[in-house]
Amino acid sequence: DVKVTQSSRYLVKRTGEKVFLECVQDMDHENMFWYRQDPGLGLRLIYFSYDVKMKEKGDIPEGYSVSREKKERFSLILESASTNQTSMYLCASRWSDRGTEAFFGQGTRLTVV
Amino acid sequence: AQSVTQPDIHITVSEGASLELRCNYSYGATPYLFWYVQSPGQGLQLLLKYFSGDTLVQGIKGFEAEFKRSQSSFNLRKPSVHWSDAAEYFCALGRYSTLTFGKGTMLLVSP
Numbered sequence: 001d002v003k004v005t006q007s008s009r010y011l012v013k014r015t016g017e018k019v020f021l022e023c024v025q026d027m028d029h030e031n032m033f034w035y036r037q038d039p040g041l042g043l044r045l046i047y048f049s050y051d052v053k054m055k056e057k058g059d060i061p062e063g064y065s066v067s068r069e070k071k072e073r074f075s076l077i078l079e080s081a082s083t084n085q086t087s088m089y090l091c092a093s094r095w096s097d098r099g100t101e102a103f104f105g106q107g108t109r110l111t112v113v
Numbered sequence: 114a115q116s117v118t119q120p121d122i123h124i125t126v127s128e129g130a131s132l133e134l135r136c137n138y139s140y141g142a143t144p145y146l147f148w149y150v151q152s153p154g155q156g157l158q159l160l161l162k163y164f165s166g167d168t169l170v171q172g173i174k175g176f177e178a179e180f181k182r183s184q185s186s187f188n189l190r191k192p193s194v195h196w197s198d199a200a201e202y203f204c205a206l207g208r209y210s211t212l213t214f215g216k217g218t219m220l221l222v223s224p
Contacts, residue, residue, distance in 0.1 A: 004156075031210065040122070042203065042216035050210065058211070090156060094212075101147055102205075102212050104156040 002027045006091050006105035013112050019078040021108050023091030029103075030096035032074035036060065037088040037107070046089075049074055050096055081112045115140045117206050119215035126194045127223050134189040134218050136204035146187040147205040147212065148178055157203065163187060174198070196222045 007022035025032065031050050035043040035058075045058030047066040055066050063085060067075040074093075078085055088109050092102040116139045126132050138144055145164050149157040161172025168180040178189045187204060199222045204215040 033211065035214075040216065043214040045211055045213075048211055092157075092212075096210070101159045101162050104149075104158075106156045107154070109154075 002093075002103045004091055004093055004103050004105040006089075006108050008108050009106060011108060011110045013078075013081050013110065015082060015112055017078075017081045017112075019081045019110065019112075021076040021078075021089055021091075021110070023074045023076070023093075023105055024072050025074075025093040025103070026072065027093065027095075027103070028071065029093035030071075031094045031102075032068065033092040033094070033102065034058075034064075034066065034074070034076045035090045035092065037090055043090065046076065081110075083112050086110060086112045115144075115206055115213050117204050117213055117215040119202075119204055119218050121218045122216070123219045123221065125221040125223055128196050129193050132189075132191045132194045132198070132220070134202050134204075134220070136187045136189065136215060137185050138187065138204075138206045139185065140206055144187075144206050146178075146180060147207075148172065148176070148187075148189050149203045149205060149214075150174075151201045151203065151217075153200075160189070160202075194220075194222055196224070198222060 004025045033048040034046040049055045049068040065077045091105040094102040118137045147162045148160040160176050163180045201217045203217045205212045
C-alpha cells in the first residue's frame with residue numbers, strides 16, 4: 001500500500017514561531033503537494049513539487065515556503081506563524097506521468113496561539 | 114482555468130435511502146475526475162476515479178459515479194446509504210500535475 005506519512009497529527013505553536021511540517025511518501029512519486037483545509041473552503045493548494053529541489057506556488061503560497069531535498073520528503077515551512085494559519089494541513093503525492101490519483105497523509109491539525 | 118463546483122454544502126439522507134452528490138467541472142480537455150471521502154479528523158480516501166472509457170465507474174464501499182460530458186458533471190451515487198457513510202465528500206479534477214478540489218459536501222445520515 002502507498003503510504004504518505006505526516007510527522008505530527010496535532011501541533012500547537014506560538015505566534016511568530018518558525019514551524020516545520022514534514023511529509024514522507026514511500027512510492028517514489030515525483031509530485032508532492034501541500035494543501036490547506038478550512039471549513040467551507042475545501043482544499044486549497046499551497047505549494048507543489050514535481051521533482052527534487054523543484055517547486056511551484058499554488059493558490060495560497062503567502063506566508064509559506066517549502067523544501068524538497070530528497071524525492072520522498074516534502075516539508076512545509078511557516079516562517080513566522082500567525083493565528084490565521086491555524087488550519088488542517090494535508091500532504092499528498094502522485095505520479096507525474098500516469099494521471100493517477102493523489103494519495104493523502106492523515107493531516108496535521110495546526111493551532112497557532 | 115479548471116474548476117470544480119459542488120453545489121450542496123450539506124445533505125441529509127435517511128439510512129437506507131439512495132444518495133446522489135453533485136459535481137460539476139470546468140476543463141478544456143478530457144478531464145480526469147475523482148471522488149474522495151474524508152471521515153472526521155482523517156485524511157482523504159479515494160472512492161473512485163474516471164480517466165476514459167465507460168462513463169459509469171464503480172468504486173469502493175458500494176459507490177458509483179457517472180461522467181456526463183454534455184453536462185460537465187460527475188455525480189456520485191449510492192443506492193442505499195449506511196450510517197457509516199456520514200462524512201465529507203470531495204470531487205476533484207486533474208491530469209498530470211495538481212488536483213483541483215471542490216469545496217466538499219457534508220453528508221449527514223439520519224436514523
